[in-house]
Amino acid sequence: MARKTTATRKAGVTALAWIIALVIFFPILWTVLTSFKTEAVAIADPPVWFNFDWTLENYATVQERSNYARHFMNSVIISLGSTLLGLLIAVPAAWAMAFVPGKRTKDVLMWMLSTKMMPAVGVLIPIYLLFRNLGLLDTRSGLVVVLMLMNLPIIIWMLYTYFKEIPGEILEAARMDGANLRNEIIYVLTPMAVPGIASTLLLNVILAWNEAFWTLNLTAAKAAPLTAFIASYSSPEGLFYAKLSAASTMAIAPIMILGWFSQKQLVRGLTFGAVK
Amino acid sequence: MKSMTRALLGATAVAALATAASAETLTIATVNNGDMIRMQGLTEDFTAQHPDIELEWVTLEENVLRQRVTTDIATKGGQYDVMTIGTYEAPIWAAQGWLVPLEDMGEDYDVDDILPAIRSGLTHDGKLYAAPFYAESSMVMYRTDLMEKAGLEMPDAPTWDFIKEAAAAMTDKEGEVYGICLRGKAGWGENMAFLTAMSNSYGARWFDEEWNPQFDGEAWKATLTDYLDLMNNYGPPGASGNGFNENLSLFQTGKCGMWIDATVAASFVTNPNDSQVADNVGFALAPDNGLGKRGNWLWAWNLAIPAGTEKADAAKEFVAWATSKHYTELVAAKDGWANVPPGTRQSLYETPEYIEVPFAMMTLQSINSADPTNPTVDPVPYTGVQFVAIPEFQGLGTAVGQQFSAALAGQMSAEDALAAAQSLTEREMKKAGYIK
Numbered sequence: 001m002a003r004k005t006t007a008t009r010k011a012g013v014t015a016l017a018w019i020i021a022l023v024i025f026f027p028i029l030w031t032v033l034t035s036f037k038t039e040a041v042a043i044a045d046p047p048v049w050f051n052f053d054w055t056l057e058n059y060a061t062v063q064e065r066s067n068y069a070r071h072f073m074n075s076v077i078i079s080l081g082s083t084l085l086g087l088l089i090a091v092p093a094a095w096a097m098a099f100v101p102g103k104r105t106k107d108v109l110m111w112m113l114s115t116k117m118m119p120a121v122g123v124l125i126p127i128y129l130l131f132r133n134l135g136l137l138d139t140r141s142g143l144v145v146v147l148m149l150m151n152l153p154i155i156i157w158m159l160y161t162y163f164k165e166i167p168g169e170i171l172e173a174a175r176m177d178g179a180n181l182r183n184e185i186i187y188v189l190t191p192m193a194v195p196g197i198a199s200t201l202l203l204n205v206i207l208a209w210n211e212a213f214w215t216l217n218l219t220a221a222k223a224a225p226l227t228a229f230i231a232s233y234s235s236p237e238g239l240f241y242a243k244l245s246a247a248s249t250m251a252i253a254p255i256m257i258l259g260w261f262s263q264k265q266l267v268r269g270l271t272f273g274a275v276k
Numbered sequence: 277m278k279s280m281t282r283a284l285l286g287a288t289a290v291a292a293l294a295t296a297a298s299a300e301t302l303t304i305a306t307v308n309n310g311d312m313i314r315m316q317g318l319t320e321d322f323t324a325q326h327p328d329i330e331l332e333w334v335t336l337e338e339n340v341l342r343q344r345v346t347t348d349i350a351t352k353g354g355q356y357d358v359m360t361i362g363t364y365e366a367p368i369w370a371a372q373g374w375l376v377p378l379e380d381m382g383e384d385y386d387v388d389d390i391l392p393a394i395r396s397g398l399t400h401d402g403k404l405y406a407a408p409f410y411a412e413s414s415m416v417m418y419r420t421d422l423m424e425k426a427g428l429e430m431p432d433a434p435t436w437d438f439i440k441e442a443a444a445a446m447t448d449k450e451g452e453v454y455g456i457c458l459r460g461k462a463g464w465g466e467n468m469a470f471l472t473a474m475s476n477s478y479g480a481r482w483f484d485e486e487w488n489p490q491f492d493g494e495a496w497k498a499t500l501t502d503y504l505d506l507m508n509n510y511g512p513p514g515a516s517g518n519g520f521n522e523n524l525s526l527f528q529t530g531k532c533g534m535w536i537d538a539t540v541a542a543s544f545v546t547n548p549n550d551s552q553v554a555d556n557v558g559f560a561l562a563p564d565n566g567l568g569k570r571g572n573w574l575w576a577w578n579l580a581i582p583a584g585t586e587k588a589d590a591a592k593e594f595v596a597w598a599t600s601k602h603y604t605e606l607v608a609a610k611d612g613w614a615n616v617p618p619g620t621r622q623s624l625y626e627t628p629e630y631i632e633v634p635f636a637m638m639t640l641q642s643i644n645s646a647d648p649t650n651p652t653v654d655p656v657p658y659t660g661v662q663f664v665a666i667p668e669f670q671g672l673g674t675a676v677g678q679q680f681s682a683a684l685a686g687q688m689s690a691e692d693a694l695a696a697a698q699s700l701t702e703r704e705m706k707k708a709g710y711i712k
Contacts, residue, residue, distance in 0.1 A: 038549075039549075039550055040528075040549060040550050040551075040552075043525045043528065043529065044529070045525075045529050045531075065313070065316070065317075124347065125347070125351065128347055128348075128351050128353060129351055132351060132352070132353050132354070137353055137354075137355055138355060216336075216340060216344065217343070217344060217347065220303055220305070220332075220334050220355040220356065221303050221332040221333070221334050222332075224334070228334075228336070231336050231337050231340050232308055232334075232335035232336060232337075233308060234308060234337035234340075235307070235308040235309060235337060235338070235521075236337065236338050236339070236465075236519060236520060236521060237309055237338070237520050237521070237538065237540065238308075238309060238310055238521070238524075238544070239521055239524055239525060239528075239544070239550070240308070
C-alpha cells in the first residue's frame with residue numbers, strides 16, 4: 001500500500017513538474033511558432049497552432065534589414081568580456097571572504113548584494129555623464145565594465161558559497177609546502193573550484209546576454225548587442241509580431257543552445273550548498 | 277615622365293584617401309514604424325547623391341527611443357546627428373535650445389509647402405526646428421457592411437450622438453462584434469491621446485488660462501461618462517488593456533464596428549494581405565458635439581538635429597532629402613502612392629494620383645480640422661491638441677490616464693477618477709510652480 005502511495009505521489013510530482021515546465025516554456029514555443037507565420041496568421045483569432053503555411057519570410061526580412069552578425073558579435077564580446085573581467089576580480093575577493101573572514105565580512109557581502117536592490121534607472125544620468133566624459137558611450141569596452149560591475153555582487157556571492165565548501169586544511173597544507181598566495185589561488189583553489197567557477201561563468205554570461213537596460217541606454221549603433229536588435233522590431237503602431245518573433249528567436253537561440261548543453265553545471269551551480 | 281606619372285598617381289591616391297577619410301557618418305535615431313523602415317530601405321538614393329555621407333541607423337521602439345534621445349540630448353551626449361521626435365517634444369526642446377533651427381534647407385525645399393497645422397506645431401519664435409516626415413490625425417474607421425446591415429448611413433462629419441446610436445445598432449456580443457473599439461490602455465500617448473482629443477469636442481480643457489486644472493468641471497464629467505458608457509455597453513471585453521495594436525488586431529479580424537484612432541491605420545485596415553475586412557472599410561471625420569471642435573488629434577513624426585552635433589550641415593542635407601517632394605515621388609515610384617508618407621505637404625494633396633487613394637482626402641481634412649495653437653473651445657495657455665506641451669505632461673498624462681483606465685476596468689467610478697485626476701494634477705502643478 002505504501003509502495004503504491006509512493007508511486008502515485010511520484011507520478012503526480014512528475015506530472016506537476018512537466019506542467020510547470022511547459023507553462024514556463026510556452027512563451028518561447030509561441031514566439032518560435034509565430035516567427036514562421038505571416039503577420040495575418042500571427043494575429044488570427046482563434047490562434048492557429050501548427051496548421052498554417054510555414055514561411056521563412058520573416059527571417060529573410062530581418063536578415064535584410066539588420067546587421068545580425070554585428071549585434072551577435074557585440075553580445076558575445078560584451079557578455080564574455082564582462083564575465084571574465086568579473087571572475088578576475090571576484091576570485092581573490094571571494095577567497096579573502098571565505099578563508100580569511102574579518103569581523104565585517106558578512107556585512108560587506110550584504111552591502112554588495114544591496115547594490116542590486118537599487119533600480120538601475122536611478123543612476124542612469126550620472127553613469128551616462130561619466131561615459132560621455134570618458135568617451136565610452138557606444139563602446140563595447142564601456143559596456144563590459146558596466147555589466148561587470150552590475151553582476152560582480154552575484155559572481156562574488158556564488159564563488160564565496162563554493163569556496164566555503166572547500167576545506168581550509170587543503171590550502172593550509174599547500175601553504176606548508178611553500179606555496180605563496182598567488183600559487184595557492186591559481187594551482188590549488190581554482191582547480192578545486194572549477195565546477196563552481198564554470199557554473200558562475202555560465203550564469204553570468206546568460207545574465208549579461210539578456211541585460212536590456214544598460215545595453216539599450218549606453219549604445220547607439222556600433223556597440224549595440226542583440227537586445228537592441230530585438231528592440232528595433234517592437235512597434236506600438238503597427239502589427240509586426242511575426243517579424244518581432246523572428247528577431248527574438250534569432251537573439252535567444254545562441255544562449256538557449258548554450259543553456260541546454262550546460263544545464264547540469266547550471267543546476268549544480270544554482271543549488272550548490274543548498275542541501276547538506 | 278615616369279616620375280611625373282608616379283607623382284600624379286600618388287597625388288590621386290592621397291586625394292582618394294583624403295576623400296574616404298573625410299566621409300562623414302550620420303547616426304540617425306528613428307522609430308520602428310512602417311514609413312521609417314521604408315525610408316531606411318531607400319537610403320541608397322541619398323548616398324548616391326551624397327557619396328561623402330554614410331548613414332548609420334538606430335531603430336527603436338517609440339518609448340525606448342523617447343527615453344534614449346531625451347537622455348542623450350539633455351546630457352549633450354552627442355550620440356545622434358539626426359533624431360526622430362514627435363510634435364510634443366519639438367516646441368519644448370526648441371525652447372531649451374537643444375535643436376538646430378532648420379534654415380537654409382536648399383532652394384528646392386519649399387518650406388511654405390508644409391501644411392500650416394503641422395508647421396505651426398514645429399515652430400518656435402518664428403523658426404522651424406523639426407521637419408515633418410509624416411503626420412497623422414485621428415478619424416472614424418467603420419465597417420460599411422455592418423453599417424448597412426444596421427440600416428444607418430455614416431455622415432462624413434458625425435456627431436457623438438450618432439456614434440452612440442451606431443455603436444448600439446452594430447453591437448452583436450454573441451457574434452463577438454463590438455460596436456466601438458477605443459483606446460483604454462493607460463498612458464499619455466495611449467488612452468489620454470484619445471480622451472484629451474475627445475474632451476476638446478466636449479468643451480473641456482486640461483487647464484484654464486491661469487493653469488488651474490479643470491477635471492472638476494462638467495465638460496470633463498460628460499466626456500468621461502460618455503466614454504465609459506460607450507465602452508461598457510458596446511466595447512470589447514478587457515478594453516482597459518487595449519492600445520493601437522490591440523484595436524488594430526480586433527478591427528482587422530472583424531470584431532469592431534467602428535474604431536476611432538490614428539489616420540495611419542487606414543493603410544493597414546485596407547490592406548487585403550493583413551485585414552479580413554479590407555473591402556468593407558469606410559472613413560469619416562472624428563465626431564463633434566457642435567461646439568466647434570472635433571475629437572481628433574494631431575501628431576507628426578519629425579526629423580530634428582540636436583544642437584550638440586558636429587555634423588549639422590550633413591544632417592541638414594539628410595533631413596532635406598527625407599522630407600522633400602523628391603522623396604514622396606521616390607516612394608510613389610517604388611511602392612505606390614498609397615505608401616507615400618502622408619500629411620506633411622500641400623502639394624501631395626494636389627497630386628491627382630494621390631487624391632485617388634481612398635483615405636487621402638479624409639486624412640487631409642482631419643489634419644486641417646485640428647489646430648494645435650488653439651485646440652479647445654475655451655482659451656488655454658498651452659499648445660497641443662491631445663497633449664499639453666509642457667515638460668511635466670508625460671508624467672501627468674500617464675498618471676491621469678491610470679485613473680481613467682481604472683474607471684474603465686470598473687475599479688472606480690467616473691466621479692472618483694475625475695476627483696483623483698484633479699487632485700494629482702493640482703499637486704503636480706503646484707510642485708512645478710505653475711500655480712500657488
